[in-house]
Amino acid sequence: MEPPHVDGWGGATDDDGTPRIGPYRVLAPWDGRGAPEDARRCLARDDRSGRTVVLTLPHPALADDPAYRVRFRAEAENSRRLTGRWAPPVADIAPADARLPWVAHDCFPALTLPAALAAHGGPLPEPVVRALGAALAETLAGAHANGLVFAGISPGAVLLTADGPRLTGYGLVRAAALDRVGRAGLRGVDPAALPPEQRAGERPRPHGDVYALGAVLACAATGRTPGVPDALPDGLRTVVTACLSADPAHRPRPAGLIQALRTTPAGTGGGLPRPIAHALAEQADRYPVEAVPDAAEPVGRDHENGPSRRSLTIGGLAGVAGLVVGTGAVATFRAAADDGPGRPAPLSVRGTAPAPLWRRDIDIDVEEQSPPVILGGRYMLFANASAATITAVRLRDGKKLWTRENMWSAQALRPLGGGLFLKASQSSFEPEFAAISMRTGRVVWTERAYDGTKRPAFQGPLATRGNTIWFMATEAGGGDADREKPMVIAYDARKREELWRTPLPDAGSGGEDQRPGVLRDGALIIENNGASSDGLPWTKTWSYVALRQRDGRKLWTRAYKGVVPSTSQAYRDIVSGGLLIACDGRTAHAHDLTSGTQRWRFTAKGYLYTEPAVRGRMLCVTDEHSVTYAVDTRTGHPRWRREAAFEPGVGMPYSYNVISDAGRTVLQANASEIEALNAADGSRRWRFAPVGSGQGAGGFDGFAGSVPGMVLVMNGRSLYALPVD
Structure with missing residues (x-):
C-alpha cells in the first residue's frame, strides 16, 4: 500500500515514508474532502497506545507562521473546556516547542461531513439533517452557557461517527487572524461558513456560531459546499435561512434551533444512511486497533476491542436506534449493538477553567451601568446613574434580590453596620446621603440637613x-x-x-474627584492637595493628612517627593506595610507613609495603562506590551514577569489584574477573556472566556472581582461566579 501523503508536511517519516506527527503515524489524510481553505484533518495512529485518532493540523499556508502556531495551540488548549455528548474528547495537544501544532481527538472511526456526502453520493435526508443540526445546536448551547464562542464551525469540522456527530475546529477563526483584521480570503477558515461580520474583522461572538451552523446544515441538505439556500428542502428552508441572516440580531439562538429542528416528519427515520454506515465500518476494518506491549491504558475507555463492523452497520441502519431526536432535547446517533465503544470519561486537565458555581443574566442596562460594588462579601450592587436605579444580587447563589428606582446619582456605595449600606449623592444639587437595607433595598433613613444652609454642604463620603x-x-x-x-x-x-x-484648608477636592480615605491604625488618612481653581494641574508634590478617627485631631501631614499629583491616570493607594504605592508612566514606586521617604522604585519596559492590583506583599501590573509583573511591595524586587501566552490582540494592553482574596491567584482580564495565573510563579492555571450580550457578546468588556473563595465575572448582562483557591 502506498504510504499516505500529507501536503505541506516536511517533518519526520517512518522507513516506508509514512509521515509522522509527534507520536502519531498518519494513516489517511482527508485533504480534498473538506473545504479547501480550512484546516487539514487526518486519521493517525498513536504509537504509545495503538489507538486511532483524528488529527487537526494547520492549513499548509499557515504552518510556518509563528504567531499562528501560538494562537492555534492556545485555542486547542481552551477547547478542552468543551463539554457535552457531541464535543470530541481531546486526546492530546502538540507541546509548546513542536514545529507543527496539532490537536488529536478521540472519535475514530469518523468521516468529515464532506466525506460523508461523497460516500452517500449526495445530500443527506431531511430527518438526518434535522437531527444533526439539533445535536450541534445542543453543543453550541452548552459552549455558550460556559463562556465559550466556538469560532471554527465548518462542514469540514463536523465529523460523523456511528453514535453521533462530533464538532472539531474550535477557535480556528481566532487563530487565523486577530480581531479588526479582515478575514475575507484568509487561509485557515472556511469562507462559506464565515459570518459576514467576522469576515469584516469583528470579534467572534455567539451569533456567529449560529451562522456557521446554518452553513453546515445547508451543505448537509444540498450536498454542496457552500450550500445553496434555494436548493434547501421546504421543511428546512426557514430555519436554515434564519441562521444565515446577514444581521446577527435576526439569527436564532441555539436553544431555539433545538426546538425548531426537533420536529421530524412522521414516518421517517433519522438513522445514518446505509452508504455512510458502510464507509464507517470499512474505515474501522481498514485500521484496526494495534496491540502495543505494555502500553498504559487511557482512563475511561476499553481499548481491548475496537467497534466491530457489525455494530457500526447495525447502528447506522436501525431506524429506531439511529439518529433520533428525543424528548429530553437530545439529538443522537446510537450504536445498537452490544460491543460498541463506551463513552469516554470526562478529562480533568490543567488549564481548564473551573465550572461556574452559578451564572445569572442580570436585567440591567449594560451600556449605562457603573462598575458594580461588592459589599461585605455577600452582595453585589449595580448602580445605573442615567436610569436612576440600584440592583442588588446575592453572591451566595446569584439571585437578584431587588431593583430600586429613583436613586438619582447613586454612585458612592459603602457598607454600614446592621446590614445597611450608604448611598451618597455627589451632586451639589442634591447634597444628601441615605442608609439602605442590603437585603430588601428599603430606605431606612435619609440625611438632608447638610445642604449648605444651617450646616456645611455635603460633598462626598470618605470612609465608613x-x-x-x-x-x-x-x-x-x-x-x-x-x-x-x-x-x-x-x-x-x-x-x-x-x-x-x-x-482642612488643603483637603481633597471633594465631589466626584475626591478619592476615598483610608482607615489605618486609628487614623483617617485623606488627600491633602486641594483643588486647582482654574482647572490647571497642581504643581506641588502629593500630600496626605492623618486625622484621629475618634475626635478628628490632626496627627500629621506628609508630602511625597516624586509622586505626581497632576496626572489623572496616575495611580496612588495606601497599602499594608505602611506604604504609599504610586504608578505613573512606566514607573511604580513606594514611599513610607509616615516619614515620606521613598522605599523603592520599579520601572517596567512599557507604559502602565491600568491600575495595579495590590494584596498583601504583592503588586501586580501589566504594561502596554502585555507583559505582567509581580513585584514584592517590601523591596520593589520583581517576583516574576510573564509575557502574553499568545499574540496580544486589540485591547490586550489595557488588561487589568485582580488578586484573589487568599492571594494565591492573579486574575488577568483583557478584551477576550479572564486568565488565572499562579501568584507564586505566574504560570497559567486556566482561561475563561465569558459569554455576554450586546457589546459584550463573544468577548470580554466587563468586570472581574474577588471575594473569599470566589471570582466574580460580569460581561454584558451575564454574571458568573467561579471557585478560586
Whole structure:
C-alpha cells in the first residue's frame, strides 16, 4: 500500500515514508474532502497506545507562521473546556516547542461531513439533517452557557461517527487572524461558513456560531459546499435561512434551533444512511486497533476491542436506534449493538477553567451601568446613574434580590453596620446621603440637613466603618462668596448625629474627584492637595493628612517627593506595610507613609495603562506590551514577569489584574477573556472566556472581582461566579 501523503508536511517519516506527527503515524489524510481553505484533518495512529485518532493540523499556508502556531495551540488548549455528548474528547495537544501544532481527538472511526456526502453520493435526508443540526445546536448551547464562542464551525469540522456527530475546529477563526483584521480570503477558515461580520474583522461572538451552523446544515441538505439556500428542502428552508441572516440580531439562538429542528416528519427515520454506515465500518476494518506491549491504558475507555463492523452497520441502519431526536432535547446517533465503544470519561486537565458555581443574566442596562460594588462579601450592587436605579444580587447563589428606582446619582456605595449600606449623592444639587437595607433595598433613613444652609454642604463620603461615616463638606468662606472652607465630618449613622468636624484648608477636592480615605491604625488618612481653581494641574508634590478617627485631631501631614499629583491616570493607594504605592508612566514606586521617604522604585519596559492590583506583599501590573509583573511591595524586587501566552490582540494592553482574596491567584482580564495565573510563579492555571450580550457578546468588556473563595465575572448582562483557591 502506498504510504499516505500529507501536503505541506516536511517533518519526520517512518522507513516506508509514512509521515509522522509527534507520536502519531498518519494513516489517511482527508485533504480534498473538506473545504479547501480550512484546516487539514487526518486519521493517525498513536504509537504509545495503538489507538486511532483524528488529527487537526494547520492549513499548509499557515504552518510556518509563528504567531499562528501560538494562537492555534492556545485555542486547542481552551477547547478542552468543551463539554457535552457531541464535543470530541481531546486526546492530546502538540507541546509548546513542536514545529507543527496539532490537536488529536478521540472519535475514530469518523468521516468529515464532506466525506460523508461523497460516500452517500449526495445530500443527506431531511430527518438526518434535522437531527444533526439539533445535536450541534445542543453543543453550541452548552459552549455558550460556559463562556465559550466556538469560532471554527465548518462542514469540514463536523465529523460523523456511528453514535453521533462530533464538532472539531474550535477557535480556528481566532487563530487565523486577530480581531479588526479582515478575514475575507484568509487561509485557515472556511469562507462559506464565515459570518459576514467576522469576515469584516469583528470579534467572534455567539451569533456567529449560529451562522456557521446554518452553513453546515445547508451543505448537509444540498450536498454542496457552500450550500445553496434555494436548493434547501421546504421543511428546512426557514430555519436554515434564519441562521444565515446577514444581521446577527435576526439569527436564532441555539436553544431555539433545538426546538425548531426537533420536529421530524412522521414516518421517517433519522438513522445514518446505509452508504455512510458502510464507509464507517470499512474505515474501522481498514485500521484496526494495534496491540502495543505494555502500553498504559487511557482512563475511561476499553481499548481491548475496537467497534466491530457489525455494530457500526447495525447502528447506522436501525431506524429506531439511529439518529433520533428525543424528548429530553437530545439529538443522537446510537450504536445498537452490544460491543460498541463506551463513552469516554470526562478529562480533568490543567488549564481548564473551573465550572461556574452559578451564572445569572442580570436585567440591567449594560451600556449605562457603573462598575458594580461588592459589599461585605455577600452582595453585589449595580448602580445605573442615567436610569436612576440600584440592583442588588446575592453572591451566595446569584439571585437578584431587588431593583430600586429613583436613586438619582447613586454612585458612592459603602457598607454600614446592621446590614445597611450608604448611598451618597455627589451632586451639589442634591447634597444628601441615605442608609439602605442590603437585603430588601428599603430606605431606612435619609440625611438632608447638610445642604449648605444651617450646616456645611455635603460633598462626598470618605470612609465608613460600623455605624460611623466620615465625609467631606464645605461651608461658605465669610465675606468671600467664591471661597469655600473644606472640612471633614464624622457622623454616627445609628444616632443620626454629628460626632466632630475638623477644618482642612488643603483637603481633597471633594465631589466626584475626591478619592476615598483610608482607615489605618486609628487614623483617617485623606488627600491633602486641594483643588486647582482654574482647572490647571497642581504643581506641588502629593500630600496626605492623618486625622484621629475618634475626635478628628490632626496627627500629621506628609508630602511625597516624586509622586505626581497632576496626572489623572496616575495611580496612588495606601497599602499594608505602611506604604504609599504610586504608578505613573512606566514607573511604580513606594514611599513610607509616615516619614515620606521613598522605599523603592520599579520601572517596567512599557507604559502602565491600568491600575495595579495590590494584596498583601504583592503588586501586580501589566504594561502596554502585555507583559505582567509581580513585584514584592517590601523591596520593589520583581517576583516574576510573564509575557502574553499568545499574540496580544486589540485591547490586550489595557488588561487589568485582580488578586484573589487568599492571594494565591492573579486574575488577568483583557478584551477576550479572564486568565488565572499562579501568584507564586505566574504560570497559567486556566482561561475563561465569558459569554455576554450586546457589546459584550463573544468577548470580554466587563468586570472581574474577588471575594473569599470566589471570582466574580460580569460581561454584558451575564454574571458568573467561579471557585478560586
